[in-house]
Amino acid sequence: MLEISQLKVFHGVIEAVHGIDVSVSEGQCVSLLGPNGAGKTSTLSAITGTAKSTGSIRLLGEDMTRLSIEERCRKGIAISPEGRRIFSNLTVRDNMLMGGAMRRDRAALLSEIGEWFERFPILGERAGQMAGTLSGGEQQMLAIARALLSRPRILLLDEPSLGLAPQIVAKIFEIIRELKSRGITILLVEQNAAAAIGVSDKVYILNNGRISRQGAAAEFGDGSDLMDELTGVHS
Amino acid sequence: MDYFIQQSLNALSFGAEYALIALGLAIVFSIMGLVNFAHGEVIAFGGYSMVIMGTLLTNNPFVLMVGVVAACVFASVALERVAFRTVRGADLTTGLLTAFGVSIILQNLFLLFGSPRPIAATQFIFLDRTIAIGSIRVSSLQIYETVTTLLAILALMFFLRRTTLGMAMRAAALDFEMVRLCGVRANRVIAGAFAISGLLAGLACIFIMARRGSVQPHMGFDPVLVAFVACVIGGFGSLPGAVLGGFLLGITEVAVLILLPQSAGGLAHAVVFALVALVLIWRPDGILSPAREKGDKI
Amino acid sequence: MRFLPLNSAQRQGLLGSAMLSLLILAIVGAYYLWGESYQARMLYAVFVNLLVVVGLQVFTGNANITSFSHAAFMGIAAYVAAICVTPIAMKAISLPDAPWGLNAFELSALSAALLALLITGLLGLATGLFMARLTGVGVTIVSIAILVIVHSIFLYRTDIFKGNQALFGIPKIFDLPQITALVIVAIFIARAFRESAVGLKLRASADDEVGARAMGVDVFKVRLIAWVVGTLFFATAGIAYAFYLGTISARPFYFNFVFLTVSMLILGGLRSVTGAVFGTLMISMGLELVRWLETGPVISGIKFPEVLGLSGLLLGVVIVAVMAFLPRGIMGNREIEDFVKRKR
Ligand SMILES: Nc1ncnc2c1ncn2[C@@H]1O[C@H](COP(=O)(O)OP(=O)(O)OP(=O)(O)O)[C@@H](O)[C@H]1O
Ligand SMILES: [Mg+2]
Numbered sequence: 001m002l003e004i005s006q007l008k009v010f011h012g013v014i015e016a017v018h019g020i021d022v023s024v025s026e027g028q029c030v031s032l033l034g035p036n037g038a039g040k041t042s043t044l045s046a047i048t049g050t051a052k053s054t055g056s057i058r059l060l061g062e063d064m065t066r067l068s069i070e071e072r073c074r075k076g077i078a079i080s081p082e083g084r085r086i087f088s089n090l091t092v093r094d095n096m097l098m099g100g101a102m103r104r105d106r107a108a109l110l111s112e113i114g115e116w117f118e119r120f121p122i123l124g125e126r127a128g129q130m131a132g133t134l135s136g137g138e139q140q141m142l143a144i145a146r147a148l149l150s151r152p153r154i155l156l157l158d159e160p161s162l163g164l165a166p167q168i169v170a171k172i173f174e175i176i177r178e179l180k181s182r183g184i185t186i187l188l189v190e191q192n193a194a195a196a197i198g199v200s201d202k203v204y205i206l207n208n209g210r211i212s213r214q215g216a217a218a219e220f221g222d223g224s225d226l227m228d229e230l231t232g233v234h235s
Numbered sequence: 236m237d238y239f240i241q242q243s244l245n246a247l248s249f250g251a252e253y254a255l256i257a258l259g260l261a262i263v264f265s266i267m268g269l270v271n272f273a274h275g276e277v278i279a280f281g282g283y284s285m286v287i288m289g290t291l292l293t294n295n296p297f298v299l300m301v302g303v304v305a306a307c308v309f310a311s312v313a314l315e316r317v318a319f320r321t322v323r324g325a326d327l328t329t330g331l332l333t334a335f336g337v338s339i340i341l342q343n344l345f346l347l348f349g350s351p352r353p354i355a356a357t358q359f360i361f362l363d364r365t366i367a368i369g370s371i372r373v374s375s376l377q378i379y380e381t382v383t384t385l386l387a388i389l390a391l392m393f394f395l396r397r398t399t400l401g402m403a404m405r406a407a408a409l410d411f412e413m414v415r416l417c418g419v420r421a422n423r424v425i426a427g428a429f430a431i432s433g434l435l436a437g438l439a440c441i442f443i444m445a446r447r448g449s450v451q452p453h454m455g456f457d458p459v460l461v462a463f464v465a466c467v468i469g470g471f472g473s474l475p476g477a478v479l480g481g482f483l484l485g486i487t488e489v490a491v492l493i494l495l496p497q498s499a500g501g502l503a504h505a506v507v508f509a510l511v512a513l514v515l516i517w518r519p520d521g522i523l524s525p526a527r528e529k530g531d532k533i
Numbered sequence: 534m535r536f537l538p539l540n541s542a543q544r545q546g547l548l549g550s551a552m553l554s555l556l557i558l559a560i561v562g563a564y565y566l567w568g569e570s571y572q573a574r575m576l577y578a579v580f581v582n583l584l585v586v587v588g589l590q591v592f593t594g595n596a597n598i599t600s601f602s603h604a605a606f607m608g609i610a611a612y613v614a615a616i617c618v619t620p621i622a623m624k625a626i627s628l629p630d631a632p633w634g635l636n637a638f639e640l641s642a643l644s645a646a647l648l649a650l651l652i653t654g655l656l657g658l659a660t661g662l663f664m665a666r667l668t669g670v671g672v673t674i675v676s677i678a679i680l681v682i683v684h685s686i687f688l689y690r691t692d693i694f695k696g697n698q699a700l701f702g703i704p705k706i707f708d709l710p711q712i713t714a715l716v717i718v719a720i721f722i723a724r725a726f727r728e729s730a731v732g733l734k735l736r737a738s739a740d741d742e743v744g745a746r747a748m749g750v751d752v753f754k755v756r757l758i759a760w761v762v763g764t765l766f767f768a769t770a771g772i773a774y775a776f777y778l779g780t781i782s783a784r785p786f787y788f789n790f791v792f793l794t795v796s797m798l799i800l801g802g803l804r805s806v807t808g809a810v811f812g813t814l815m816i817s818m819g820l821e822l823v824r825w826l827e828t829g830p831v832i833s834g835i836k837f838p839e840v841l842g843l844s845g846l847l848l849g850v851v852i853v854a855v856m857a858f859l860p861r862g863i864m865g866n867r868e869i870e871d872f873v874k875r876k877r
Contacts, residue, residue, distance in 0.1 A: 090405060
């Protein structure tokens with residue numbers, strides 16, 4: 001579904017990612033793991049079009065590299081970005097409406113928003129409140145819901161568990177698992193290697209802008225042997 | 236008492252005009268960080284269009300009003316296309332200077348194709364009559380102006396809160412990139428902002444024309460400067476701030492005119508601006524400044 | 534040169550300033566050899582602009598924060614100097630209603646100039662204390678407000694400033710030699726400032742404010758110093774303006790002039806003093822050419838029509854084009870001596 005090859009990502013003159021290949025098949029959940037500064041967020045930014053890159057990015061065989069940010073979203077790429085970036089000056093409901101802003105089927109959109117409110121009653125209770133008043137965990141759920149409301153073909157999640165309490169983290173991964181069971185394709189960036197491997201089909205380890213290891217999730221066990229790679233310590 | 240009501244209306248109508256123009260500046264600034272100094276020339280363009288339509292088409296003032304508003308919307312959107320798209324995402328200075336360059340170009344085009352002297356266009360003057368409400372004599376134009384502005388603000392609020400594009404505009408003021416990540420086209424949001432800004436300029440143009448009865452190349456510059464200062468007082472980029480700043484300026488101006496002895500009438504502006512300076516020392520970012528750091532957009 | 538306690542950048546600064554001064558002297562020399570007398574006025578105006586643009590470079594260039602209030606400071610200095618230096622007898626006619634005995638005293642040219650520098654400098658300090666605290670965008674926006682405020686005071690206190698009418702009868706004190714000397718001194722000072730410790734810190738804070746703060750740079754202090762120094766340049770330009778023209782009015786100290794000078798700086802490249810000088814010279818020459826076309830000249834027997842508004846139009850086009858295509862200017866970060874070095 002998503003085929004990335006020879007991807008280099010640039011922030012100004014800095015090259016953050018040095019030519020990586022990543023592929024995600026339909027219905028899969030693929031993890032991209034790595035230490036801080038490895039280039040995970042940069043990779044996702046290249047996919048969404050918010051960072052400059054070279055190489056090829058194909059979604060269902062179609063080249064994305066020349067498309068603008070919004071066109072890529074319209075082709076089916078949605079992201080729950082690093083730092084969540086919910087619209088704190090909009091209400092919770094309006095944030096969700098922004099997620100489906102490009103959709104025509106308003107009735108279906110409204111009923112989907114209703115479903116999200118049932119799934120996360122806290123969001124439902126606060127539908128009319130400014131989203132900036134939500135807690136970190138609630139904001140994360142809102143960000144995921146917002147991304148999914150655009151009915152994407154692939155969902156990019158950038159460290160959804162960052163800074164959250166263990167129960168909330170568990171809940172986030174429960175959601176990911178459930179999304180996967182509904183057939184949604186996911187590219188997951190995480191620091192929490194064990195949990196990420198647990199929900200994934202395939203795993204890539206990114207280090208200093210290069211893929212240092214990749215394989216089926218089963219090959220990585222519970223991720224405990226990844227400690228060195230993920231803390232950036234090289235033997 | 237009558238005097239008080241008259242002067243209040245006076246203040247409100249002054250403030251309304253400033254607020255209309257200030258809102259036009261603020262909505263564009265909030266979304267793309269551009270201080271659009273060519274906004275005044277959009278107003279002047281509306282005036283010149285009125286002259287042309289008045290000579291070629293019709294003298295029916297209501298048709299002309301629609302024409303003026305349409306001309307301003309067109310001019311505003313066209314400016315974005317032609318001039319401001321190249322500096323989208325550039326820093327404040329680049330945008331500001333571009334806008335000023337555009338403003339000079341337009342003023343001189345008006346000069347080249349029009350005339351440095353005022354050209355009469357009196358079709359809207361009928362709006363300005365003295366009417367009596369009970370024992371109070373007031374200017375009808377001031378009532379129209381205040382009411383129209385309030386309606387425009389309400390309509391804008393409805394648009395920003397209830398429509399997807401309006402919501403996207405509010406969201407874009409905070410995080411434009413995230414709005415684009417939601418699949419909303421940047422061009423639509425920006426064109427929308429310029430269209431609204433042009434619409435507000437068109438309304439302001441109608442009232443300015445009703446008061447002046449003539450057009451001149453530089454007619455838009457001073458109103459926009461006052462509106463700019465209103466935005467600074469209210470907090471640049473904040474829409475409620477623009478409205479508040481506009482009305483505060485109007486009220487202060489009238490209050491200063493009333494309170495100062497007649498002989499010092501010319502000082503009104505200076506006193507108003509001195510008060511502005513005080514406001515800025517008290518709150519450098521304006522009274523209702525947006526919470527975030529004002530800065531680069533897109 | 535080894536005995537001078539200067540680092541290599543500063544020594545290069547001296548070299549660069551000397552080269553720019555030679556350029557200025559060459560222009561003045563060319564005028565004295567071949568120029569027509571009416572061009573003196575033009576050249577004088579270019580040099581006043583040069584003082585302003587070099588002064589802009591001090592704050593705007595080094596701090597990379599655009600400010601638009603310079604015309605206000607220039608105007609204040611021009612008016613203070615003019616009012617002080619104009620003879621009492623003259624002021625009885627030109628400023629009959631002036632309050633506070635402003636038309637009842639007169640000062641020598643030197644004391645008038647010093648007083649103008651002092652007052653403008655104090656205003657620069659007062660505004661600077663406040664400006665240096667703001668964010669970059671805040672400075673730009675508030676500086677426009679200052680410009681508008683000062684201009685409206687000029688316009689509405691007609692008893693002191695005559696508004697858009699001319700304040701006339703100012704004795705002519707300066708001529709081309711004096712302004713040439715001022716320009717050269719200004720170039721040396723601006724360049725010295727750029728290479729000084731304060732200038733270096735300011736440029737560092739412009740590139741990376743957080744980093745500079747972490748290195749112990751007192752951003753507030755260096756910005757304030759640059760702001761006040763810049764103000765003194767504008768004051769000098771204002772004084773030079775008033776001391777030459779014989780009359781002043783509020784109109785030139787406003788937006789057109791502001792944006793003209795800022796465009797000069799940006800066209801040249803705001804990070805470099807050389808850029809400030811080149812930008813000023815280029816735009817001045819271009820505009821002079823257009824102004825000449827505007828009057829409907831006769832070129833090889835053909836009389837061209839008079840086109841009002843052409844120079845204004847072109848100024849606008851130049852500004853828009855520079856912003857769209859050359860936002861970093863022609864010099865970028867380079868100074869004049871960098872070219873010489875590369876050739877070697
Ligand atoms: N906007 C930027 N400008 C300059 N450099 C950047 C920018 N964003 C990221 N970088 C650099 O690119 C490299 C990769 O950063 P990136 O954010 O992709 O890492 P990451 O793997 O997401 O790390 P983390 O786990 O901390 O989120 C880092 O060295 C970072 O300093
Ligand atoms: Mg990251």
